[in-house]
Amino acid sequence: MAIITLTTDFGEKDYFAGAVKGAIYSELSDVKIVDISHSVSPFHISEAAYIIKNAYKSFPKGSIHIIGIDSELTPENKHLAVKLDEHYFICANNGILSLLASEIMPEKIVEINIHDKIQTNFPVLDVFVKVACHISRGGTLEVIGKSVSEIRHLKQFEPLINSEKDQILGHVIYVDNYGNVITNISRKLFESVGKGRDFKISARNVNFNMIYETYSHAINFNVEKENRKEEDGKKLAVFNSAGYIELAIYKSNPSTVGSAASLFGLEYLDTITVNFE
Template identity: 35%
Template sequence: MKSSEALSSKIITLLTDFALKDPFVGQMKGVILSINPHAKIVDITHEIEPQAVEDAAFVLYESFHYFPEGSIHIAVVDPEVGSQRKALIVKSQGHYFVAPDNGILSYVLKEPFYAVCIENERYFLRKSPTFQGRDVFAPTAAWLSKGIEINEFGSPAKDIKVFKTLYDTEKSDDKIVGKIVYIDRFGNAITNIKPEGKKIRQIKIKELILPVVSFYSQYPHKPAAVINSDGFIEIFIYMGNAKETLNLEKKQTVEAFLDG
């Protein structure tokens, strides 16, 4: 039938801290394709720093909505694997998420969403104390992509763990105070400050006052900030590396001055 065929060719994305040198990611893909040969597997990233659940939450938030509705996103940065932490399937914003309950889904949950605990071992590859990415999350997502109904996997989930870092800003009449939440491969430091239409000409980081410009090459070789393509203030050095030059780190305070 047409509809089930469409369903079974669903996109399944992967986001982990497994890196690419080991067999882990290949094993997950093998498990998925053994269950649903028509799944379209797309890597978001496997280079999250080991156990950096907050980074993973941010990257997932930045990525999922570019995929078609109905996509299934597996997110496994899972330091507590094997413990009593819950495993979840969540439907939110038209997308499905399959992940441990450790905050990794913080920024993709939007009311009304629906969440179940992954409990039905019938859909596991095996019980697994050390690698549920392969043994629990991958097969669950693969069966979900084949059209198994979400309630088949377990009972409704409550009290999902969430971080609030991305929303942790202080707004006053003349400024927004936030912090660096992510540093990318170019050494650009992304903050949690979203001007949302407000005009900002300058920011302050570590006693430095930086101008806010429109695009990178507009301000060569010296530190500056832009409103990036996702709406966040981002600190950069064009043709340089802001993280290294300014010793930037996650959680450092940033002040954005609103225009008079």
């Protein structure tokens, strides 16, 4: 049974996500549709990129991933079908696959060219669904598009390293549901540049000189709970499950006590600096 996933900024209020699912089922009765997220912030490329990068790997090879973010067809925003890591991705060429393609070379990229056969002002519903169903039936990418060699890359996904190799300049690329702040500095890059040296992570007015493996590693459970200093509300840096440096508040709640994003005053694209000694 084919698996088609949906990642969009449609939200839950409108009919868009339901219409896309209905269109898929109208063409393919024997298919499994999985919602990865419909709560991406409107037109937020980096949010969608981070979500799809860390979700797709849990699906079986051959899964088809529709990404409906900033998908209106324009001369500067063409539509792509990409085979990468034995998965298929259907999206606009707006940089949304930058995080994936920076680590894994796409096996095949085509620019979708079936628009002249379809009248639409809702390309996710009318174009992306057609392409996904074509692939799920075993169709080749060449039938629905012309081969291209590159996809658009976004610079904000790429940290900068100074010439002395003692500083990494990164940015916030995602704020999760808990208000934790995810940077574009990967563990692999941090360890490659740092080579075990002492360091200081700086973000606005907060600094960190330790990175924990998990959130709970920041807490000394050998001390009785009532005698622990800084438990709930403790600020920490952690290598998250996606392999990036994340700045967090232990057991934060954005709607009550606040979160890393609110308490540190950090937003999308704010600067994160790592200095090595």
